[in-house]
Amino acid sequence: MDHFAIRDGELHAEDVPLSRIAEDVGTPVYVYSRATFERHARVFRAGLDGLEKPPHLAFAVKANPNLAVLRLLANEGYGADVVSGGELARALLAGMPAEDIVFSGVGKTGAELVQGLDAGIGQFNIESGEEGRELAAIAASRGQVARCALRVNPDVDAGTHDKISTGKADNKFGVPIGHAPELFAELSALPxxxxxGLAVHIGSQLSDLTPLETAFGKLGEMLVRLRSEGHSITHMDLGGGIGVPYRPGERTPSPAEYGAMVARVTKGWGVTLMFEPGRVIAGNAGVLLTRVIRVKRGLNNPFVIVDAAMNDLARPALYGAYHGFTAVRPTGERMTANIVGPICETGDTFATDRETDALVSGDLAIFRTAGAYGATMASSYNSRGFVAEVMVDGSDYAVVADRILPGSIADAERVPDFLT
Incomplete structure (x- = not known):
């Protein structure tokens, strides 16, 4: 459920007509619904009510790192799952307690490890023996002890897009699960x-709980083995990955269904379970509002050319991803068209042969389910600048990220003296 609905013939975000935002802020612009974020955060937490112990919840910052979004989720009791020093700094700036921050990611630099130690974060998810040894040496030299989990790769196919799968043997993440006992023993002995504990995350946008259950089952077997070898295991990080519906009629597991599976699989583990939801919290909480530049005649279908582009919303170009596309003021008339942006790339195509609301030059439309992996993946390709972001709260709204114009980006560049 989200809070974007037609009212009096016009699409609203909560109680704000989207045309008002377009007029005041311009397009393209991401529009987030506070009520939707809060509802999703609470529904996910409620889905885990059946666990043996209260879980630790950390929002996957990479899904949407906007400071307003992070503050909202901090107010809902969420920590942060970060994968870079920049995300760590953002989480702290948004008011997320350091002890509730988990630092994941396969390529943490030495400087980022120091940054995490300086901040006093709650957990590093170690992705290799090399990383573990480096972190141990840095922490020991500073008289500190870093709390860690070892991320294992269970060799489980998540059944999702290859570019967002992280749990197969040939993916770069984690250590092979067969190597985990030996490496766990080695790293545990280091000052x-x-x-x-252990950590696992097999991918994103999962529409089936079976791969997750398989991965968690393997993790449980490893837990038993490690305890039998004398190790104390108090935390198990189960990652994130639950999908959200992008297409009409598409169904993905609910947090309640997910929570029931987790409770069954982890019964008797006697640990604090940790979760890093991202898309399931943010996906349906945002839309990308755009304006039609013109409708161009095509050989087969007309091209609806909008002012949003692949630099604003990269998922269709990267993954062939589907985003629902609807008019802000639908007339009831329909058309079949190709939805494209203005960038000089054929890849700047949002949809082909798509039945949609009839649109003409100047009309407003939205790409749905754009609250996750939308603005966070934006670029300035074709020197277009960065899209603005807005958060709606009932009948009010605020700009939570200014539009960064091409001139501001150029101000950071220099022509060296030897070219003058």
């Missing part, structure tokens, strides 16, 4: 590290 500077408190290795307190």
């Amino acid at each position: 500077g590290i408190e290795l307190r």
Whole structure:
């Protein structure tokens, strides 16, 4: 459920007509619904009510790192799952407590490890023996102990897009699960590290719980083995990955269904379970509002050319991803068209042969389910600048990220003296 609906013939975000935002802020612009974010955060938490112990919830910052979004989720009791020093800094700036921050990611630099230690974060998810040894040496040299989990790769196919699969043997993430006992023993013996558990994350946008259940089952078997070898295991990080519906009629597991599976699989583990939801919280909480530049005649279908482009919403170009596309003021008339942006790339295509609301030059439309992996993946390709972001709260709204114009980007560049 989201809070974007037609009212009096016009699409609203909560109680704000989208045409008002377009007039005041311009297009393209991301529009987020506070009520939707809060509802999704609470529904996900409620889905885990059946666990043996209260879970630790950390929002996957990469899904939407906007400071307003992070503050909202901090107010809902969420910590942060970060994968870079920049995300760590954002989480702290948004008011997320350091002890509730989990630092994941396969390529943490030495400087980022120091940054996490300086901040006093709650957990590092170690992705290799090399990383674990480096972190141990840094922490010990500073007289600190880093709380850690060892991320394992369970060799489970998540059944999602290859570019967002992270749990197969040939993916770069984690250590092979067969190597985990030996490496866990080695790292546990090092000064500077408190290795307190295991972590797993097999991919994003999962529409079936079976791969997750398989991965968690393997993790449970490893838990039993490690305890039998004398290790203390107090935390198990189960990652994120639950999908959201993008297409009409598409169904994905609910948080309640997910929570029931987790409770069944983890019964008797006796640990604090950790979760890093991202898309399931943010996906349906945002739309990308755009304006039609013109409708161009095509050989087969007309081209609806909008002012949003692949630099604003990259998922269709990267993954062939589907986003619902609807008029802000639908007339009831329909058309079949190709929805494209103005960038000089054929890849700047949002949809082909798509039946949609009839549109003409100047009309407003939205790409739905754009609250996750939307603005966060934006670029300035074709020197277009960065899209603005707005958050709606009932009948009010605020700009939560200014539009960064091409001139501001150029101000950071220099022509060296030897070219003058």
